[in-house]
Amino acid sequence: MSGTTSGVLSEARNGAMAGWVERARRVLPGGVSSPVRSFRGVGEEPLLAARGAGPYVWDLEGRRYVDCILSFGPLLFGHAHPRIVEAVQRAVADGSCYGLTSRGEVELAELLLSALPFAERVRFVNSGTEAVMTAIRLARAATKRNVLLRFEGCYHGHSDAVLVRGGSGLHALPDASSAGVPPGRVADTRLVPLDDLDAVADVIAREGDQIAALLVEPVPANSGLLLQRPDFLPTLRKLADSCGALLIFDEVISGLRVAPGGAAERFGVAPDLVTLGKIVGGGLPVGAVAGPARVMDLLAPLGPVYQAGTLSGNPVAMAAGLASVQLALDPLERAQLDACSAGLEAALAPVCRTAPFSLTPLFFGSMFWLWTGDGAPPRRADRADALVRRRFARLHERLRAHGVLLAPAQDEVGFVSSAHDRAVAQEFAAALKRSLADLADDATLRSPD
Ligand SMILES: Cc1ncc(COP(=O)(O)O)c(C=O)c1O
Numbered sequence: 001m002s003g004t005t006s007g008v009l010s011e012a013r014n015g016a017m018a019g020w021v022e023r024a025r026r027v028l029p030g031g032v033s034s035p036v037r038s039f040r041g042v043g044e045e046p047l048l049a050a051r052g053a054g055p056y057v058w059d060l061e062g063r064r065y066v067d068c069i070l071s072f073g074p075l076l077f078g079h080a081h082p083r084i085v086e087a088v089q090r091a092v093a094d095g096s097c098y099g100l101t102s103r104g105e106v107e108l109a110e111l112l113l114s115a116l117p118f119a120e121r122v123r124f125v126n127s128g129t130e131a132v133m134t135a136i137r138l139a140r141a142a143t144k145r146n147v148l149l150r151f152e153g154c155y156h157g158h159s160d161a162v163l164v165r166g167g168s169g170l171h172a173l174p175d176a177s178s179a180g181v182p183p184g185r186v187a188d189t190r191l192v193p194l195d196d197l198d199a200v201a202d203v204i205a206r207e208g209d210q211i212a213a214l215l216v217e218p219v220p221a222n223s224g225l226l227l228q229r230p231d232f233l234p235t236l237r238k239l240a241d242s243c244g245a246l247l248i249f250d251e252v253i254s255g256l257r258v259a260p261g262g263a264a265e266r267f268g269v270a271p272d273l274v275t276l277g278k279i280v281g282g283g284l285p286v287g288a289v290a291g292p293a294r295v296m297d298l299l300a301p302l303g304p305v306y307q308a309g310t311l312s313g314n315p316v317a318m319a320a321g322l323a324s325v326q327l328a329l330d331p332l333e334r335a336q337l338d339a340c341s342a343g344l345e346a347a348l349a350p351v352c353r354t355a356p357f358s359l360t361p362l363f364f365g366s367m368f369w370l371w372t373g374d375g376a377p378p379r380r381a382d383r384a385d386a387l388v389r390r391r392f393a394r395l396h397e398r399l400r401a402h403g404v405l406l407a408p409a410q411d412e413v414g415f416v417s418s419a420h421d422r423a424v425a426q427e428f429a430a431a432l433k434r435s436l437a438d439l440a441d442d443a444t445l446r447s448p449d
Helices: 007-012 016-027 082-092 103-115 128-143 168-172 197-210 232-243 262-267 315-328 331-353 386-401 422-439
Strands: 049-053 056-059 064-067 121-125 147-151 189-192 211-216 246-250 273-276 287-291 360-364 367-371
Touching (some): 103 287, 128 211, 128 273, 189 197, 232 262
Parallel strands (some): 147 211, 211 246
């Protein structure tokens, strides 16, 4: 991948970024359109992106980074994959939206359903947030119950019902919960810790006949990568069945990533409803809910559950999504992705062992987490202590200085794409080595004796 700069970049060189950050802060709250992008989580100044290609992103001053943010998940094949670019260009030339159903929706739905054997219908929306909102509403209508059981530290977007003790950017707020959510909106939400199936069983024993749905990220990845024990999903399935609740897998991150059929395929556990986002739009705004006809056909116009969207099923987004999902279902592309993930893990692991503090690279396919705590990585979303966060922040800053971009918060995971080949893995490993050398004498990162 060449390091040539586009016109935009050369114009913007020489300290232009600080000016843009300042301008952004004057007109966008916190200078951003989504909070984690502020880099507050690591105490750094944010950067503005100028362009991306394959595994790399360039900032406004022309610096190139190995990108492991990858837009927080959609870019399973790297930036500007030629098939996605071409599909978008072709689609937009035919008009950007119609307010009518178009072929792309049908084709994308058919393709998705081929990977989701438990599902018969798909409704397209514009984001993961909307997909989860719709799934919850459907589950409540299908069961004629109201209670939602969910897990602390999982993130399900920013609709009211799920903004209590959540993951991702919510970690920056007191009690990981949002202001502005009337208590009534979450009165029917029950929260249990991850890695505690007894707590789930207790809630079900108490009020199972009120529970509409168990909602879970099947591979929790919004409070770090919290890999659950093997019995987690099978037991949730049994517990949901035991009380007649629906099981909703929020696969906005894991869908199409951990297997073509997501975690449902990977772990062999079928949910009742699945929510998708990110990869399903190939970098354009698409979310989806899928499930059996008996539940999905409760949606208007067939049924009484209302959900709609001016831009839902947008033809340009569908074209990007179709190209992205075709790639995600292509065995050769998946083999390349697996090789890239394994290659990065193999390149980083020996370097992590030389770190001057405890540093564990935890990989699950093409997702990873650099755990900076002493001891084994956690399974629950307990807030990491100040030392763990300080180590991550210092490491993040050094890696950035050496040309590798990790998501700017200790509790966000990193992503690998099928463009993160062996050379990119070596580049990351070399940057990590230099970063750890820079931190070798920092006494504030050592464990207390
Ligand atoms: C598991 C999960 N669900 C839902 C969402 C919300 O998706 P969106 O940001 O597209 O609204 C996210 C976003 O990161 C997510 O990780």
